[in-house]
Amino acid sequence: MKVLSIVGARPEFIQAMPVSQALQTCHDEVLVHTGQHYDHRMSQIFFDELPIPVPHYNLAIGSGSHAQQTAEILMRLEPILLAEKPDVVIVRGDTNSTLGAALVASKLQIRLVHIEAGERSHNRAMPEEINRLLVDAIADCHFCVSQKAVDQLAAEGKTQTMHWVGDPMLDALRQILPLATLRSDVLARLQVTANRYGLVTLHRPANVDHPQRLRQILQALNQVEEPIIFPIHPRTRQAMNDLGFRLADHIHLVEPLGYLDILMLAANARIIATDSGGLQREAFYLLTPCLTLREETEWSETVTTGWNYLVGADTGQIVERWRTFPAAPTPPPLLGDGTAAQRIVAILEEIFED
Secondary structure, three states: OEEEEEEOOHHHHHHHHHHHHHHOOOOEEEEEEOOOOOOHHHOHHHHHHOOOOOOOEEOOOOOOOHHHHHHHHHHHHHHHHHHHOOOEEEEEOOOHHHHHHHHHHHHOOOEEEEEOOOOOOOOOOOHHHHHHHHHHHHOOEEEEOOHHHHHHHHHOOOOOOEEEOOOHHHHHHHHHHHHHHHHOOHHHHHOOOOOOOEEEEOOOHHHHOOHHHHHHHHHHHHHOOOOEEEEOOHHHHHHHHHHOOOOOOOEEEEOOOOHHHHHHHHHHOOEEEEOOHHHHHHHHHHOOOEEEOOOOOOOHHHHHOOOEEEOOOOHHHHHHHHHOOOOOOOOOOOOOOOOHHHHHHHHHHHHHOO
């Protein structure tokens, strides 16, 4: 079976690792990097640190509006699919890379597989929500992280094509965490002590591109009393500069970090505050309390089990939950058991190997 896999952003790089390893035992995988994340600190470092194959192609689409990125993928990916003639195209998650590649594969009548299908925030103001809805509508096979996602797809009329396999990001985390423990010196480098600091990431346009929301979040961070490590996304840094906001001395801005360093920071943090879907799940798997800087999340299991609180951009809520996050019991394996990649490949073989 010849599989063409699409990656373009941080969560996709991480998910690709275990699936690629499982595919390469018996199958031919062509890896295409769209270049949606192109900065070395947000892209190449993942290929340097993780056992991910070097991409066969890099579309180098770079930055741009949602329409520009999607259009560039459509134009640059089509000749590759025509030349490679894969049996299956795999897309992941909810990025513009996911949508653009799905559209090309569907137009060329190549069988389309969506990993992380069926997740819904039920907020159509989020571009990622539209991407998920559109990709799930045209995919031939849906691999779901959760039973909730399976049920959501069934409610949308997809009753024969979904499979609950768990989260490949959990596969990757379990494989790489021992390596990160051995190799990463990030706690010493940043001079923080385990369980005595917070980790913050912030990048979504709904927060970063709205000055009032961004100001409210930063005001909350200024009010908490412990060291904060804040790996800052380039767009967030620019927005903060435009805002002219002064951060308190306990907030330490650092450049974007690789997966090994982020994993160690997340595993040893007392608390995480983020608007990242990937980091919400990693916090859940690591049993690190998490505050989600959004009003909704597609990863509602992390909330219902008590390990994640939705605080939006409400200064008071962020500060209160930061200070008084209640203890929660160890959650059941609602998002898988670390064997998603093997399940994905076994199902692909069963369905598509003619």
